[in-house]
Amino acid sequence: MNIVNEIFQFILRKDMRNLEIFILCVIASFVIGRYTPILIKTIIKRFLTPQIIDIYEKLIYINREALKWSGTSIWILLSLGFIRQYTALYSFLNDVVQLAVILSIAILASGIFRQLIRTYGVAIIRKLGYQADDLLLILETIVNVTIGFIAVLVFANERFNLIGLITGLGIGGLAVAFAAQKTLEQFLGTIVIYLDRPFVTGEYIHLPPSGKFTDSIYGRVESIGFRSTKIRCSGKSTLVIVPNSILANVEIENVTRGKKVMVLLYFDFNQKLLDKGQALVRQVVEESMESLFGVEPDSTKVIFENLILNPDVIINDNSSDANSIEIKPSTTVLATDNNPQLERTKARITFFLLGSNQNSFELRKQLLNIANEKVAHKLNTFGIEFVMQEPNIYIEAPVTI
Structure with a gap:
């Protein structure tokens, strides 16, 4: 009987009540986050004009999964105030939840901008007299990279000294650049290929003669490695290994995409x-x-x-x-x-x-x-x-x- 009373008194402690409240708030956060898009839509329908409703459905509601996670993570972050006395647990969960909030908001912002460009940007660019084509895809990529960079800065600013970090990276980067210039050149060529994606594995490409090789190369891309790309030549079935630094600076004809x-x-x-x-x-x-x-x-x-x-x-x-x-x-x-x-x-x-x-x-x-x-x-x-x-x-x- 004494053991039961001790357990009951332990549960009734103030700090334990805060922990219980936090757990209940976390559960409620998942429920509220799940219905956040519908809740916002209901409020907009009740108080705002049909034009605002249409904009919300086209830009935000279509990204409702990201909106759900954003709402859930924000509510959990607000609930962390109940466990401040648990210093170690609070510090760990605060970092994790902050990262979740930043990532979910970044994904939501990226989705909203993508819908904004594809819904309204096409008509605006055409009205200005420009051709709306791959320019929009490039713009989407630039904005996504910018959003990701800002998200990293926001999270890093919460945990690190950015000035010292950037200074250290700059000095270290110069040392690495002088020590491994050729390797760095090939690495940058690989990055260019992966970002620009002039070809992918399985596609047929044609490389005209250049200063690096006298004969043209036509074949199927078998693999894209860290340093080089392997091309299986058509007809001869031989394997040509071309450094990525060369591919980043030559004219490439992608035959497969000629559709x-x-x-x-x-x-x-x-x-x-x-x-x-x-x-x-x-x-x-x-x-x-x-x-x-x-x-x-x-x-x-x-x-x-x-x-x-x-x-x-x-x-x-x-x-x-x-x-x-x-x-x-x-x-x-x-x-x-x-x-x-x-x-x-x-x-x-x-x-x-x-x-x-x-x-x-x-x-x-x-x-x-x-x-x-x-x-x-x-x-x-x-x-x-x-x-x-x-x-x-x-x-x-x-x-x-």
């Missing part, structure tokens, strides 16, 4: 287009697509097809009039009827998108959606309305090796 994607769009017009109407549609579509960066020149084709609605005649048994009928449009066939009210025109549009990687293709698809909206708006000004079939069809056409 294009055929795009098929279908426009269903709510009327029959005469020759003048078809010519107008063809002109608007070709001008819009050819001005779209990344579309292969002179690849846009517009094919028209006249269709009619084939009516099914159904006797209405519920009507008191035995001769009453109900006309219900159902299937479409090639136009053979002269009834203009049932005739429709359908257009099939094909063209090729060019790109070096999946990110550039995704960006061009977003630009295509903007171009489609412009086509619809321009045709509406001429009284021509259509419905575009969804989704768009993309057929990849890789180069034949």
